[in-house]
Amino acid sequence: MPRVRTKDRLKNEINAGSMADIAFLLLIFxxxxxxxxxxxxxxxxxxxxxxxxxxxxxxxxxxxFGVLVxxxxxxxxxxEPADVRDLRRRAIEFITNPNHREDLAVNPKKAVISLKNDxxxxxxxxxxxxxxxxxAYNEIWNNEAMxxxxxxxxxxPAHLRKAIRxxxxxxxxxxxxxxxxxxx
Numbered sequence: 001m002p003r004v005r006t007k008d009r010l011k012n013e014i015n016a017g018s019m020a021d022i023a024f025l026l027l028i029f030x031x032x033x034x035x036x037x038x039x040x041x042x043x044x045x046x047x048x049x050x051x052x053x054x055x056x057x058x059x060x061x062x063x064x065f066g067v068l069v070x071x072x073x074x075x076x077x078x079x080e081p082a083d084v085r086d087l088r089r090r091a092i093e094f095i096t097n098p099n100h101r102e103d104l105a106v107n108p109k110k111a112v113i114s115l116k117n118d119x120x121x122x123x124x125x126x127x128x129x130x131x132x133x134x135x136a137y138n139e140i141w142n143n144e145a146m147x148x149x150x151x152x153x154x155x156x157p158a159h160l161r162k163a164i165r166x167x168x169x170x171x172x173x174x175x176x177x178x179x180x181x182x183x184x
Contacts, residue, residue: 071120091136116175
């Protein structure tokens with residue numbers, strides 16, 4: 001009988017048959033335990049796509065609340081310098097026009113908020129301005145809900161919220177940003 005050496009008996013092999021199974025189990029483990037963050041952004045309803053040319057609409061400047069944010073993150077509201085902290089109050093006053101002033105919107109259905117920024121505008125400033133404009137509408141809707149129904153807007157059924165939004169529609173027009181430092 002041939003003699004078997006120790007060297008022949010101990011071969012340096014690793015059994016890799018279950019390596020694929022282990023990798024697959026680790027992959028499943030990481031997929032199940034990892035949380036995926038939801039993308040957060042602005043919830044804006046865009047108009048439907050159309051290949052037809054856009055017709056020019058002339059608006060009465062009285063009904064336009066122009067907000068311009070320049071590259072230095074400064075606000076110009078209706079061609080006057082403004083502070084972000086006053087934006088909500090001014091937007092509410094413009095939309096509702098409680099004192100029937102001649103320089104504010106004729107009625108809430110015709111009030112248009114025009115937002116334009118510069119490409120150099122800081123994103124946080126843009127979001128702050130946009131949030132203030134949304135907050136103005138939310139405050140208007142909530143005040144109207146309390147006046148009409150004695151309940152906050154969010155607690156109303158859908159048909160009553162729709163009625164309030166019909167009387168106070170949110171019309172925010174965003175113009176294409178201008179090039180850095182080019183304000184028109």
